Amino acid sequence: MDLIIRNAKVKSQESTVDIGIKDGKFVQITETIQEKAMKEIDALENLVRPPFVESHIHLDSALSVGNPRYNQSGTLLEAIDIWGEYKTNFSKEDVKTRAKQAIQWLIANGVLHIRAHTDSTEPNLRTMKAILELKEELKQYVDLQVVAFPQDGIFAYQGMDSLLEEAIKMGADVVGGLPQAELTREDGIKSIQYVFDLAEKYDKLIDIHTDETGDDQSRFTEVIAKFTIERDMAGLVTASHTTAMHNYHNDYAAKLIHTIRRAGVNIVTNPFSNALLQNRLDGYPKKRGTTRVDELLASGVNVSIGNDNLMDPFGPIGKGSMLQAAHLLLHTAHLSGEKQIGQLFQMISHNGAKTLHISDGYGIKEGNKADCIILDATDEKEAIRLTSECLYVIRCGKVISETKPAKRVVRMDNDSFQIDFKK
The missing domain is CATH 3.20.20.140 (Metal-dependent hydrolases)
Structure with a gap:
């Protein structure tokens, strides 16, 4: 495969899946993909959604x-x-x-x-x-x-x-x-x-x-x-x-x-x-x-x-x-x-x-064009609450945008605390 997205949460309340992409299409969406790909992304149990x-x-x-x-x-x-x-x-x-x-x-x-x-x-x-x-x-x-x-x-x-x-x-x-x-x-x-x-x-x-x-x-x-x-x-x-x-x-x-x-x-x-x-x-x-x-x-x-x-x-x-x-x-x-x-x-x-009258072919589904995004959020409410960053934007199986979230550190009583506004 050209790209595998691992540990992806394609629905907020369900367990994670791996998403396999080849030749610009979603070819496999399952709990675990055994084979390796030319490029792999660990979604870290974050939301993976259609663009x-x-x-x-x-x-x-x-x-x-x-x-x-x-x-x-x-x-x-x-x-x-x-x-x-x-x-x-x-x-x-x-x-x-x-x-x-x-x-x-x-x-x-x-x-x-x-x-x-x-x-x-x-x-x-x-x-x-x-x-x-x-x-x-x-x-x-x-x-x-x-x-x-x-x-x-x-x-x-x-x-x-x-x-x-x-x-x-x-x-x-x-x-x-x-x-x-x-x-x-x-x-x-x-x-x-x-x-x-x-x-x-x-x-x-x-x-x-x-x-x-x-x-x-x-x-x-x-x-x-x-x-x-x-x-x-x-x-x-x-x-x-x-x-x-x-x-x-x-x-x-x-x-x-x-x-x-x-x-x-x-x-x-x-x-x-x-x-x-x-x-x-x-x-x-x-x-x-x-x-x-x-x-x-x-x-x-x-x-x-x-x-x-x-x-x-x-x-x-x-x-x-x-x-x-x-x-x-x-x-x-x-x-x-x-x-x-x-x-x-x-x-x-x-x-x-x-x-836009483009529902046919839209969405993360085997056979569809491999367009998707990975958000810095584990569910939809969190994504809207935080107006989350889009970690990856993937077009036809290729990463065309990548964002690194801000790192925030609060220091109190000689201790350091990393803040991501997540419970």
Whole structure:
């Protein structure tokens, strides 16, 4: 074998196994593998999991914070204005350089599948060209799924509908939308229909930024679910953000969640940006800018997590950690129950794979592509609590990232104590 991972905990409550890899595939998963391999890793009874899935991020704006100015109000509207100013003066090479560094951060944090929402309203489509080129250049290291995202709307400005279609023709994998950016609700509904028409025409997935506001009258998610049912597209459509759902009347929210489940629409929540940007105008008390994750999960809706923004006008901090995003969501969405913590881990792995429509072949299973990570944690709760380091990232059986955990020593009464924050 090319690689054997020994003493691996592939499920938190079960005993350890050895994992054998050859020719880029998992070939044997059993209690003990007797033969030797060219390379062996002792997982030390830590978690070995399929790679994390980044369900929603904007690589084209990543690491641009402060250019051309800082978002002083912290609002979504100012962030959009700043990005609009910035994108008039950048080069394709600038986008590629920043996006590549962001991808490297994500890989170091165990992410090997990324859905990248990419601005399709820039007149020369430099952003699309940059991210599509990176998709090809980095394909041996990471799977990049590109969304053509109409940042300024589809019908709010002349010609944006044509730019969106051109971005799809260039090779985008997913058709995006932003109905609340349109001038009227009627145009918002028209834009959703246009997105579905493009997706059917070019055989693409759909991922729409929708109801990303604290306005309880913003109700485009129901329209997305309606079109999904009518077009028979269950599992192929994603509604991202849906933060207005937090503020809906409970009767309406219950009906909507039932419709989302019936439609088979995926939901993506983005804890960092949703908590930071939403409900800025509330005064006190301030509502949380998070969709109803607990109710969605309880009703059987597929919910996954994205970082959304990484050091850009929409979010000035971050390091691309899915565990950090899950950790924040645990607090802001009240997901501290034992079962819910396990669901959080699913949201950054298997649920994300379902959102990206890549479940076939995803996971640690004999015959699957040998993509996996080894975390510095013995169970999922510990991984989220500690936002654990990713000790190894393995792509097609090859180690492409390695991290050595920090060593901490506390000295008291002439004794030394090594601290790893584990009981």
